[in-house]
Amino acid sequence: MDDMNMKVAGRRALTDNICEFTLEPVDGRELPGFTPGAHLTIETPSGAMRRYSLVSDGDAPTHYVIAVKREAESRGGSASMHDDAPEGTELRVSPPENTFELTEAEGYLLIAGGIGVTPIYAMGQHLARDGEPYRVIYCTRSVEDSAYLQEMTELFGDKLTIHHDGGDPNKVFDFWDEFEEPKNMKVYCCGPAPMLEEIEAISGHWPEGRVIFEDFKPVEVVRADDVTFDVKLEKTGKTVTVPEDRSILEAIRDAGVPTVSSCESGTCGTCKTKLIAGEVDHRDMVLMDHEKEDTIMICVSRSKGGEELVLDI
Numbered sequence: 001m002d003d004m005n006m007k008v009a010g011r012r013a014l015t016d017n018i019c020e021f022t023l024e025p026v027d028g029r030e031l032p033g034f035t036p037g038a039h040l041t042i043e044t045p046s047g048a049m050r051r052y053s054l055v056s057d058g059d060a061p062t063h064y065v066i067a068v069k070r071e072a073e074s075r076g077g078s079a080s081m082h083d084d085a086p087e088g089t090e091l092r093v094s095p096p097e098n099t100f101e102l103t104e105a106e107g108y109l110l111i112a113g114g115i116g117v118t119p120i121y122a123m124g125q126h127l128a129r130d131g132e133p134y135r136v137i138y139c140t141r142s143v144e145d146s147a148y149l150q151e152m153t154e155l156f157g158d159k160l161t162i163h164h165d166g167g168d169p170n171k172v173f174d175f176w177d178e179f180e181e182p183k184n185m186k187v188y189c190c191g192p193a194p195m196l197e198e199i200e201a202i203s204g205h206w207p208e209g210r211v212i213f214e215d216f217k218p219v220e221v222v223r224a225d226d227v228t229f230d231v232k233l234e235k236t237g238k239t240v241t242v243p244e245d246r247s248i249l250e251a252i253r254d255a256g257v258p259t260v261s262s263c264e265s266g267t268c269g270t271c272k273t274k275l276i277a278g279e280v281d282h283r284d285m286v287l288m289d290h291e292k293e294d295t296i297m298i299c300v301s302r303s304k305g306g307e308e309l310v311l312d313i
Contacts, residue, residue: 008089009063014147017070018115019082024063026090034058034096036126037119040066041094041262046080047253049264053118054096067147069115100214102126105186108134109178111199113191119214120190121148128155137161139173139195175199182206190214221247221300229303233257233313234276248298257313266300273298278309
């Protein structure tokens with residue numbers, strides 16, 4: 001299905017750095033439905049493509065609802081949604097996709113950390129409507145940092161466990177009691193990497209497929225030791241400098257050169273580009289080994305050693 005033009009029909013501040021967006025089709029078209037855990041890929045006002053989980057009901061939707069956290073080190077996506085997408089703004093939106101599907105089980109444990117609450121809240125609403133057995137654990141820094149806290153408290157009642165750690169690593173939630181003995185249920189987890197890594201480590205003795213993780217940042221696009229390098233665009237003869245804190249894709253886009261992308265996290269293959277010369281630090285999760293000699297995913301990969309790369313662009 002083709003991308004859709006949608007407008008920001010409403011905005012609501014959920015916390016100081018999380019904003020909810022209600023999106024409606026510009027042309028009044030019938031929107032594709034979706035299942036809990038689904039996300040949208042949106043071309044943000046900066047041009048960056050970003051994925052955001054859907055919070056709204058996916059049955060015969062007339063609009064889509066997402067929540068966006070302004071990331072402290074935003075490279076253009078979340079900051080531009082907060083700063084440059086007032087009501088009435090038109091955005092290009094891809095149809096819903098679901099890589100975090102809620103599937104049949106005897107019972108469910110839903111675990112959310114921070115902005116990872118968005119798909120978990122959607123799943124909880126679905127399970128509550130269907131009368132399924134479920135519990136929700138919601139971990140945040142503080143009450144003020146907790147999106148949808150009031151709505152979840154009212155809807156989930158005693159099925160909801162809330163934990164605030166105040167930013168103290170010594171006060172994070174202890175998940176061991178939940179995972180010590182494998183249970184006949186499925187566990188869905190979405191949140192920051194340290195929380196997901198901890199749960200993965202303590203659930204290794206559970207049967208495969210019982211503990212499911214969602215993480216929109218599978219690839220570390222920018223690393224602390226990255227350096228500036230140049231990229232020569234063979235078709236135009238133009239040379240673009242890639243700063244240490246920007247990807248090749250972002251630098252080319254910043255230079256006004258049209259680009260094609262989707263996930264911008266090294267997982268979809270849309271920005272695959274022919275490599276003419278140079279040694280690449282491959283960071284994607286798409287390319288086969290035999291493709292790496294002459295192909296690069298420009299959304300995440302970089303020059304190895306800071307030497308110039310020549311691309312077929």
